[in-house]
Every structure is written in structure tokens, then in C-alpha cells.
Amino acid sequence: MPAAWVLAQRDFKVLYKQSALGPLWLAIQPLGILGAFTVVFSGVADIETSGVPYPLFALVGISVWTFVSACLATGTRCFTRSKRLVRLTNAPRSALAIAAVTSALPQLAVPVVLTLAAVLAFGEGLGLELLALPLVALWLYGLTLAVTLALGALNVRFRDVSSFVPFLLQGGLFLSPIAYPLSEVPNGLDTVLKLNPITGVVEAWRWSILGSPADGLALALAGAGTLVIAFASWMIFVRLEVRFADVI
Amino acid sequence: MSSDAGHAVQATSVGKKYELGELASLPRTAHNLARVLARRPPNLRMFNALHDVSFTVDAGEAFAILGSNGSGKSTLLSIIADITRPSSGELRVRGRVLPLFSIAAGFHPELTGRENVIMFGTVLGIPRRDVLLALQEVADFAEIDSEHMATPVKRFSEGMMSRLAFATALHFPADVYIFDEVLVTADDHFKSKCAAEIEWLRNNGAAVFFISHELSLVRSICSRGMWLDAGRVRAIGPIDELAEDYEASDGQPT
Numbered sequence: 001m002p003a004a005w006v007l008a009q010r011d012f013k014v015l016y017k018q019s020a021l022g023p024l025w026l027a028i029q030p031l032g033i034l035g036a037f038t039v040v041f042s043g044v045a046d047i048e049t050s051g052v053p054y055p056l057f058a059l060v061g062i063s064v065w066t067f068v069s070a071c072l073a074t075g076t077r078c079f080t081r082s083k084r085l086v087r088l089t090n091a092p093r094s095a096l097a098i099a100a101v102t103s104a105l106p107q108l109a110v111p112v113v114l115t116l117a118a119v120l121a122f123g124e125g126l127g128l129e130l131l132a133l134p135l136v137a138l139w140l141y142g143l144t145l146a147v148t149l150a151l152g153a154l155n156v157r158f159r160d161v162s163s164f165v166p167f168l169l170q171g172g173l174f175l176s177p178i179a180y181p182l183s184e185v186p187n188g189l190d191t192v193l194k195l196n197p198i199t200g201v202v203e204a205w206r207w208s209i210l211g212s213p214a215d216g217l218a219l220a221l222a223g224a225g226t227l228v229i230a231f232a233s234w235m236i237f238v239r240l241e242v243r244f245a246d247v248i
Numbered sequence: 249m250s251s252d253a254g255h256a257v258q259a260t261s262v263g264k265k266y267e268l269g270e271l272a273s274l275p276r277t278a279h280n281l282a283r284v285l286a287r288r289p290p291n292l293r294m295f296n297a298l299h300d301v302s303f304t305v306d307a308g309e310a311f312a313i314l315g316s317n318g319s320g321k322s323t324l325l326s327i328i329a330d331i332t333r334p335s336s337g338e339l340r341v342r343g344r345v346l347p348l349f350s351i352a353a354g355f356h357p358e359l360t361g362r363e364n365v366i367m368f369g370t371v372l373g374i375p376r377r378d379v380l381l382a383l384q385e386v387a388d389f390a391e392i393d394s395e396h397m398a399t400p401v402k403r404f405s406e407g408m409m410s411r412l413a414f415a416t417a418l419h420f421p422a423d424v425y426i427f428d429e430v431l432v433t434a435d436d437h438f439k440s441k442c443a444a445e446i447e448w449l450r451n452n453g454a455a456v457f458f459i460s461h462e463l464s465l466v467r468s469i470c471s472r473g474m475w476l477d478a479g480r481v482r483a484i485g486p487i488d489e490l491a492e493d494y495e496a497s498d499g500q501p502t
Contacts, residue, residue, distance in 0.1 A: 006370040014358045088349040090329045091371040158272050245332040247271055 003091055007099030011074075012106065026110040030062045037062070037179045047180050052210055053122050056115070060206045061178030063111035068144055068198065069169045070107045075100035075148035076165045079156050080248060086156075087245050094237065097149045101141065108137065115209060126209070133208045140201050143226045150233035153240040156248050177202055182215055194218040197225035256424055256455035257305040257328060261337035264298040264323050264479075297323040298479045301337070305472075307423070310446060310456040312466045312473030312487055314494045320479040321459055322349065325426050328457065343423025346372060348413060348430050355409065357402035361392060364401055365416050374420045382419045389445075390415035391438070406433040418445050425449060426457045431465065443469050463491050 016022040034055060041047045042054040049057040078100040079086055079093065086093065112133075119126060155161035173179075176198045182190055193199050194215065200222020207214040270276060283290045298320045305311045313321045326332045327339055329347035354368045365386055369379035387397050390411040401409060410433045417425070425446075431439050446456055446469055458469050466473070466487065473490045475482040483490055 002376050003371045003373065006367045006376070010356055010359060010363075010367055013363075014356065017358050085354050085371065087326075087331065088347070089354050089371060090331050090345060090347060091354070091373075095371075160272070242333055245326060246266060 001092070001095055001098060004095040004098035004102065007095055008102035011099055011103035015103070023106070026106055027114060029107070030059070030066050030111040030114065033062050033066070034058055041179050047184055049181055050183065050212065052124075052212065056118055056122055056124065056210065057181070057206070058179055059111065059115040059118055060209055061176070061202050063108060063115055064140060064198065064202050064205055065173060065176070065178045066111055067104055067108035067140065068172075070104040071101050071144045071148055072151065072165050072169060074104070075144075076151045076155050076162050078148065078152045079244060080152075080159070080162075083248055086248050093241050093244060094149065097145065097152050097237075100152070101145045101148050105141075108140075119209065124210070127211045129208045129211055133205075136201065136204045136208055139204070139226065142230065143197055143201065146226075146230040146233040150229075150236045153237045153244075156244050157240060172196070172198065182218065191217075194221050195225070197222040197229065200225075255304045255340070256307045256309070256342050257303075257457075258340045259301055259303050259324075259337070260339070262298055262301040262324070262327060262334045262339050263296065263336035264320070264327065264332070265335040266295045266297050268293040268295050296479050298327075298334070301476070301479075301481055303474055303481065303484055305455050305457070307342075307453050307455050308450050309472060310450050310458055310470040312470035312490070313457065313459050313476060314463075314466070314473055314490065315476035318478075319476040321476055322428055323479075324476070325349070325428055325457060325459070328424065329426055341424060344373070344421075345424045345426065346417055346420060346422035347426040347428075348417040349426070349428045350430065355401050355413065358400050360400055361387070361397040361404070361412055365397075365412065368413070368416050369420060372417075372420060378420075386412070386415045386419050389418070389441075407435065407438075410434050411438055414442060418442070418449070422454065424455045424457070428457075428459045429461070431460060431462075439465060463495060467491050 016025070019025070021028065037058045038055055041058070047054065074081075075097060078096045082096055085091055085096070116126070151161050151165060175193060176196055177185070177193065182193065182199070182203070185193060194217055200215075200218045200220075203214040203218045203222075206212050280290045301320075301324060313324065315321050323332070325347065326349070327334050328341060329345050329349075330341070331347070354371050355364045356367065359367065362383065365383060366376070366379050369382070370376055387394070390408070392408060392412060396404070396408070401412070404412070410430055414427075414430055414434070417427075427446075431442060434442070443465070446458070450456060456469075458466060460466050470487045472485065473487045474484045475490055475494055483493060
């Protein structure tokens with residue numbers, strides 16, 4: 001979709017307009033979170049990450065999470081921010097959601113490069129599992145796009161969604177194994193965490209970069225969850241889209 | 249009902265209703281909840297923006313829509329452009345519609361003239377390659393020099409914005425063009441240039457919808473038209489007669 005691509009370029013270009021550090025924020029953000037996590041989870045709580053240095057372990061989760069939160073935070077407003085496009089042109093509306101998620105890809109790519117550099121700097125090797133990373137990234141992209149499409153569409157009718165999303169993101173950070181491993185979670189509670197599809201994606205991501213074994217149940221639940229979310233989101237979007245111009 | 253070969257646009261009893269008031273608010277949520285608990289349907293205040301509108305426009309015609317503010321002109325055009333759907337009736341359009349509502353609808357203030365033309369063209373569904381090829385021609389037609397094309401459009405004057413938006417729209421192929429009050433800020437020189445260009449589009453088989461409060465401009469561009477009054481069709485016919493009646497009724501002469 002060429003329209004989605006130019007809109008994504010637009011979104012990315014305007015992201016760092018009138019910003020002194022500009023794209024440097026792509027690196028500052030994840031490293032800042034890493035600093036905080038290292039102090040709390042490695043310094044204060046002393047989390048066990050089965051032999052992997054904590055900063056490496058955490059960077060993987062942070063890559064996934066910075067992308068998800070960037071997408072949802074701006075993607076929820078992808079239609080309402082472009083009121084004029086929605087009301088005054090017949091551009092395909094799904095392009096706005098695709099653009100929001102696509103324009104956040106640098107916020108995934110930069111932390112990934114940082115992670116890979118850190119892996120080598122710590123003297124750890126990279127395995128053949130790394131070849132699967134693009135597939136895992138595609139999975140993450142699809143899942144995030146589906147959620148963005150649905151939340152964005154709902155936000156057109158009810159702006160409550162934009163108040164709900166920061167809260168969702170804050171809770172999600174604690175309820176996904178971003179800063180801690182699943183193995184540290186008590187039995188029973190870990191099953192609850194595995195219902196969150198991000199858990200499966202993070203597990204797959206860690207397996208791909210660090211070679212740590214991924215939890216089978218988490219992967220299966222996340223795969224099924226992604227399909228359900230994708231289907232439900234598309235239905236929500238298609239139903240609401242026809243009234244966008246009337247209610248935006 | 250079936251598709252009539254000659255008609256570019258065919259409207260049959262088109263109606264459009266809008267809901268009035270705030271669509272979502274805490275008082276409204278409370279009110280709706282109370283109605284649900286009382287097992288009564290929520291009371292919606294509706295507004296009929298269009299009522300029983302029927303007309304046809306053929307390929308090669310420039311069609312005017314006259315009417316005062318709030319008569320339903322823009323609502324009708326958004327239905328033709330498939331931006332919104334009619335609440336009742338049916339509207340058929342043959343081919344691709346290129347709508348231009350207000351100046352610079354899709355323009356982003358922070359992007360340059362060049363970037364905006366590329367974005368706007370692509371968003372309208374034109375292949376990027378074609379947009380790039382037409383870029384120079386668009387700038388020339390809009391009479392905007394290359395330095396301004398590399399400047400964020402937030403520093404353009406209204407007239408420049410409207411020239412650029414209009415030039416972009418004119419340069420891309422469509423079967424139905426919609427121009428809604430887009431030449432308001434343009435000067436007379438640019439207006440006559442656009443009138444000639446619209447004539448060319450018509451001769452090449454496009455249907456053109458043109459809206460302007462400037463009746464002399466409408467008369468020079470359009471051959472037929474429709475007069476909308478509070479969402480209803482008051483008259484349809486040749487533009488000269490229609491414009492005279494409209495003016496005589498004190499509709500809104502320029």
C-alpha cells in the first residue's frame with residue numbers, strides 16, 4: 001500500500017521536528033529504561049536470569065516493549081490525529097493505522113541493533129536462531145497492528161480509549177516478562193502471564209537472540225491469541241470505519 | 249435502478265441523517281444508562297442533512313451545486329466521494345473519484361510543498377512513480393518556484409496552498425472530480441487558468457462537480473446544476489436559469 005508508506009514516512013519525519021536530539025532519542029529511550037531496570041531488578045531485587053547478564057536479558061524485552069508502547073501510544077490516535085484526511089479525502093483508512101505502526105519500526109530496529117552489539121560486547125555468541133528473528137518481528141508487527149487498528153477505530157467514537165491506553169501500557173509492562181524471566185514467576189501466576197500474547201513474543205525474541213529455551217505453552221497461547229485478536233480487531237475496524245467521517 | 253451506461257453519477261432518493269449533540273460525554277452516559285434501566289430506547293436528536301435527493305450527472309458534464317451554508321452541499325459531495333455513506337437511498341458512481349474539499353485537506357504543515365504533493369497524490373491513490381513524474385508540472389501549474397517547493401507549507405500563503413492543492417488534483421486522472429470551494433483564495437488569473445483546465449477535463453470525458461459561492465465563476469465553468477435548500481432539491485437545470493432563480497431568491501449572491 002503506497003499510501004501507508006508515504007503516511008509512515010510523514011509520521012516518522014514529523015516525529016523529531018524541532019527536537020534538539022532528534023533520532024538520538026531512539027537510543028536514549030531504551031537505554032534509559034535499561035538503566036532503571038538494572039538498578040531495580042539486578043541491584044535491588046537480584047533477579048536470576050539463568051546465566052545471561054541482566055542488561056542483555058532486559059534489552060530484549062525492552063526492544064519489544066518500546067515498540068509496542070510507541071505504537072499504541074500514538075496509534076490509538078492515528079485516525080483522530082488525521083481528522084482532515086478522514087473527513088476530506090477518500091484515502092483508505094487502514095493506511096493510517098499501518099502507517100502508525102510502520103513509522104515506529106525504527107523504535108524496534110535501533111534497540112535490536114543495540115542488543116546485538118551488547119551480546120557481542122559481553123562476549124556471548126549469536127546462534128543460528130537469529131535467522132528466525134525477522135519472522136518473530138513480523139509476528140510482533142502483525143499483533144501490534146491488529147491492536148492499533150481496533151483501539152484507533154474505537155477511539156474515533158469514544159475518546160475514552162486514549163485515557164485507557166497509558167494505563168494499559170503501564171499494567172502491561174508489569175504483566176509481561178520484560179524485566180524478569182517467566183521462571184521467576186510463581187506457579188499459577190505464570191499461566192496468567194502466558195495469556196498475554198506479548199509474553200510469547202518476548203519468549204520467542206529471547207530464544208532468537210540469546211538462545212534461551214522458549215516456553216512452549218506461552219508460544220502456543222500467544223499464537224492462538226494473536227489469531228483471535230487479529231480477527232476481532234479487523235471486525236471492529238470494518239464495522240466502525242463506515243461511520244468514521246460522521247463521528248470523528 | 250440498474251447502471252445506466254451514460255451516467256457518471258446517479259443518485260436515487262439519497263438521504264443523510266446526523267446525530268446532534270455530543271456523541272459521548274459523562275452526562276450522556278448517565279442518561280443512556282438511566283434509559284436502559286428504565287427499558288426505554290435512548291432518545292436521539294437527529295438532523296436531516298439530506299432528504300430525498302435524486303439526480304444524474306453524465307460523463308463530460310460540469311455540474312454545479314448551489315445552496316446556502318448548511319444546505320447539504322458538502323454532505324452530498326462526501327457521499328459521492330465515498331467518505332461517508334447515505335442513511336437512505338442509493339448513490340452510484342462510475343470510476344474513480346478525486347475529491348478536493350477545502351484547500352490543502354491532506355497537507356501537513358511541517359512537510360515541504362514537494363513532500364506534500366507526493367503524500368497527497370499517493371494518498372489519493374496515484375502510483376508514486378506517476379506522482380514523481382508529474383511533480384514539476386504541478387509546481388509549474390501552481391506557479392510555485394523550486395525554493396518554495398522545498399519549504400514547509402506552513403509558511404505558504406493561503407493562495408499558494410490552494411494553487412498547489414488544486415494543481416495536484418488536476419494533474420491526476422479520475423472519472424469524477426469534486427471541487428468544493430477550493431478557489432476562494434486564488435486570484436483571478438489562477439481562476440481562469442483552472443476554468444480552462446476543467447474544460448479540458450470535461451472534454452476528455454470526466455464529470456466535474458463544482459461548488460463556489462462566486463456565481464459568475466460557477467456559470468463560466470458549469471453547464472448544469474442543482475439547487476439544494478435545507479437538504480432538499482429545489483431545482484435542477486441548465487446553469488444560467490438556475491443561477492438566475494437562485495440569485496433572484498436572494499439565495500446568496502456573491
